[in-house]
Amino acid sequence: MVVSTNSAPSGPRTSPVVKVSMGFVAVAMVCLVFADISITTLDPWSEMKRMAWGAVTPDFSVVAGIGMVIVRTIAFALLGVALGALGGFMLSQVFHLGPVRWACASVRAIHELFWALIFLQMLGLSPLTGVLAIAIPYAGICAKVYAELLEEADLPALRILPRGTGMVSALFFARLPEVWVHLKTYTSYRFECGLRSATVLGFVGLPTLGFHLETAFAEGNYSAAAGLLIIFYVLIATLRFWMRPKLVGFYVLAAPFLLGGGAAIDMGNIVRFLTVDIVPAPLRRGSFLDGQTWSDLGDWTWTLLMDQALPGMVTTLLLTQIALVATGIGALFLFPLISKKFFGPVARSVGHVFLVVMRSTPEFILAYIFLQLWGPSMLPAIVALSLHNGAIIGHLVGRFSDEVRLRPDSPRGLNLYGFEIVPRVYGQFLAFLFYRWEVIMRETAILGILGIATLGFFIDSALADIRLDRAMFLIAVTAAFNMGIDILSRRIRRRLRLRSQAGRA
Amino acid sequence: MAFQLNNEDLGYGGDAVLRGISLTVSAGERVALVGESGAGKSTLLSVLQNRYDGNSALIPQDPGLVRNLSVFHNVYMGSLHRHSAAYNLLNLVWPRPAEVERIRPILERLGLADKLFERAGQLSGGQQQRTAICRALLQGGDAVLGDEPVSATDNHQSRIILDALTETFETVILAMHDVDLALEYSTRIIGIKDGGIALDAAAGGLKRADLDFLYRD
Numbered sequence: 148m149v150v151s152t153n154s155a156p157s158g159p160r161t162s163p164v165v166k167v168s169m170g171f172v173a174v175a176m177v178c179l180v181f182a183d184i185s186i187t188t189l190d191p192w193s194e195m196k197r198m199a200w201g202a203v204t205p206d207f208s209v210v211a212g213i214g215m216v217i218v219r220t221i222a223f224a225l226l227g228v229a230l231g232a233l234g235g236f237m238l239s240q241v242f243h244l245g246p247v248r249w250a251c252a253s254v255r256a257i258h259e260l261f262w263a264l265i266f267l268q269m270l271g272l273s274p275l276t277g278v279l280a281i282a283i284p285y286a287g288i289c290a291k292v293y294a295e296l297l298e299e300a301d302l303p304a305l306r307i308l309p310r311g312t313g314m315v316s317a318l319f320f321a322r323l324p325e326v327w328v329h330l331k332t333y334t335s336y337r338f339e340c341g342l343r344s345a346t347v348l349g350f351v352g353l354p355t356l357g358f359h360l361e362t363a364f365a366e367g368n369y370s371a372a373a374g375l376l377i378i379f380y381v382l383i384a385t386l387r388f389w390m391r392p393k394l395v396g397f398y399v400l401a402a403p404f405l406l407g408g409g410a411a412i413d414m415g416n417i418v419r420f421l422t423v424d425i426v427p428a429p430l431r432r433g434s435f436l437d438g439q440t441w442s443d444l445g446d447w448t449w450t451l452l453m454d455q456a457l458p459g460m461v462t463t464l465l466l467t468q469i470a471l472v473a474t475g476i477g478a479l480f481l482f483p484l485i486s487k488k489f490f491g492p493v494a495r496s497v498g499h500v501f502l503v504v505m506r507s508t509p510e511f512i513l514a515y516i517f518l519q520l521w522g523p524s525m526l527p528a529i530v531a532l533s534l535h536n537g538a539i540i541g542h543l544v545g546r547f548s549d550e551v552r553l554r555p556d557s558p559r560g561l562n563l564y565g566f567e568i569v570p571r572v573y574g575q576f577l578a579f580l581f582y583r584w585e586v587i588m589r590e591t592a593i594l595g596i597l598g599i600a601t602l603g604f605f606i607d608s609a610l611a612d613i614r615l616d617r618a619m620f621l622i623a624v625t626a627a628f629n630m631g632i633d634i635l636s637r638r639i640r641r642r643l644r645l646r647s648q649a650g651r652a
Numbered sequence: 653m654a655f656q657l658n659n660e661d662l663g664y665g666g667d668a669v670l671r672g673i674s675l676t677v678s679a680g681e682r683v684a685l686v687g688e689s690g691a692g693k694s695t696l697l698s699v700l701q702n703r704y705d706g707n708s709a710l711i712p713q714d715p716g717l718v719r720n721l722s723v724f725h726n727v728y729m730g731s732l733h734r735h736s737a738a739y740n741l742l743n744l745v746w747p748r749p750a751e752v753e754r755i756r757p758i759l760e761r762l763g764l765a766d767k768l769f770e771r772a773g774q775l776s777g778g779q780q781q782r783t784a785i786c787r788a789l790l791q792g793g794d795a796v797l798g799d800e801p802v803s804a805t806d807n808h809q810s811r812i813i814l815d816a817l818t819e820t821f822e823t824v825i826l827a828m829h830d831v832d833l834a835l836e837y838s839t840r841i842i843g844i845k846d847g848g849i850a851l852d853a854a855a856g857g858l859k860r861a862d863l864d865f866l867y868r869d
Contacts, residue, residue, distance in 0.1 A: 304729065307716040307784070309791050310707065311733035316740040320729050324720040 175472035187522030201369020220355040222405040224341035227281025235289025242294035255287030256629035274406035424615040459602035470532035477537025485545035505538035578645035684834035687844035693827035707793030715784035719773030730791030778804040795823035
């Protein structure tokens with residue numbers, strides 16, 4: 148027998164995937180040391196009992212009154228997503244241009260709640276505020292995904308088009324039909340996200356389900372809150388029954404009339420917002436020619452950076468890294484619940500219900516609920532982010548694990564989990580998790596509105612003080628920070644050669 | 653002259669499949685490219701297609717169909733350049749009777765009339781190939797380049813197809829594996845072997861045995 152002599156040094160070698168995972172866990176541990184985690188409410192147990200009681204005694208009597216609210220929530224989601232998808236599609240045709248790619252990256256780096264807060268300043272509580280808050284970031288997301296779908300598609304018919312065929316004809320005959328199914332699937336997934344977004348927009352005052360949900364919670368009327376949440380789940384669970392392809396056109400045409408009234412839009416407001424309010428204060432007061440103005444601007448920027456942006460970024464990063472690892476751990480625990488490899492049909496359907504509820508509930512609402520229970524600290528945010536995102540990734544990994552083929556004499560239970568399944572799904576799992584990284588950070592920033600001192604907290608405070616120049620500066624910082632994470636995540640995915648087959652988690 | 657190559661290396665990327673190729677094809681010629689599969693016929697065809705600046709129709713080996721569209725739409729694609737974008741889109745959602753009547757006889761000739769509004773992806777391989785030929789016939793022009801257009805059809809159908817192509821196009825360049833049909837339908841045979849042109853002669857003076865060496869190691 149020939150023994151190779153130039154083999155690698157003996158002893159186990161750690162794979163880069165494991166090294167990166169351990170690195171992230173270590174970073175999260177360090178973050179935990181600096182994180183503020185505590186339960187500050189005096190009696191969380193009795194509040195939890197009241198919530199649990201509310202959950203088992205849902206009150207649907209509010210439903211009769213809010214039929215119109217449901218319709219309005221759907222209308223906001225529908226119009227926002229329709230405009231976003233249309234705009235995104237047009238942008239995807241020119242997505243190869245650098246400036247377009249950057250513009251799309253920056254609009255999608257800003258959460259729809261921040262967009263809503265911006266448009267509230269410009270347009271007031273008009274329906275347009277809600278529609279644009281959804282449409283603009285969604286256009287940025289759709290542009291990217293549509294462009295990727297078109298690029299990845301195999302387009303054999305492009306070769307044979309007669310010379311002189313116009314661009315529009317080529318697009319509709321040779322390109323679109325090949326990717327139509329994928330576009331449709333992705334857009335309907337976006338609509339589900341849009342329903343969540345429209346609901347959450349209620350928390351900043353738009354007349355959707357979220358508005359009534361917040362009222363119910365604020366009043367401690369947990370039965371009503373449970374009723375509203377159940378309606379929301381039913382809405383999402385029955386989506387494929389009422390969102391028929393043939394009816395979409397009709398729905399979109401009807402939607403503008405169902406958004407409800409609102410404050411009239413004042414052109415003066417818009418002009419003032421764009422030309423005065425968001426201009427940094429020193430520039431507004433001083434003359435451009437005066438050296439003092441520019442040194443004031445320097446001070447203004449420096450103070451804002453050191454006192455607000457930097458602390459906000461540190462908290463956002465701490466929370467994001469802890470939540471990312473907690474999400475990962477959550478997903479690894481949750482995925483067996485729906486995997487055929489571990490449970491029978493009855494247990495699996497329970498698992499499915501739990502995962503569907505967790506991933507349908509926006510993390511903002513989950514965080515809001517936990518905040519009521521435990522008081523302001525990072526704890527509610529961490530639990531909310533890891534439950535919601537863990538359920539999403541757990542669902543995808545669970546489905547993926549069903550496709551793993553095992554030898555007939557494979558082990559069972561924990562051994563099966565540890566030796567056969569996790570090693571096989573780990574790459575996919577990490578790919579999903581890194582895709583989610585940027586989403587988790589975007590959400591972390593937004594949870595500041597609820598009082599956790601992330602970037603969103605400082606943005607919300609600046610808006611409350613009507614210091615729009617500061618708010619816009621901080622929103623820009625948040626967007627840049629988010630784009631940085633996106634780039635980093637892409638680098639790591641490429642380095643580890645992670646490619647998610649199911650695409651975008 | 654219609655097509656010309658002067659001492660050129662052809663291939664994808666840096667790897668030349670064919671080296672030092674010089675070739676001139678004049679208008680009105682009917683050329684058959686023969687040789688073993690993998691010899692470089694497809695490479696030569698696609699270079700000729702790219703260089704040609706007149707009106708030429710292409711029948712690639714992968715028929716280049718849009719699987720989700722009907723046979724009508726796939727054939728109609730051969731005339732996209734003749735109409736405005738608006739008229740093309742109208743036909744996409746609502747085929748105009750005038751266009752249907754223009755396309756139907758072409759399909760009838762190739763035995764596809766009953767498939768007019770069937771999705772291309774649901775057709776058999778041979779039917780897909782014939783759909784691609786119908787598209788080229790509708791497109792017209794002064795030359796057609798075909799990569800094994802009769803590889804999935806029986807002898808009877810092959811003759812119908814070759815008749816139609818030679819009637820419609822002044823210049824015809826086809827890669828073919830059926831040597832008898834190649835000798836019968838073309839005016840000139842180009843044999844490819846070992847990365848170069850091993851035979852270039854008028855079809856009239858050749859017999860089947862003269863081509864055998866192309867297929868031997």
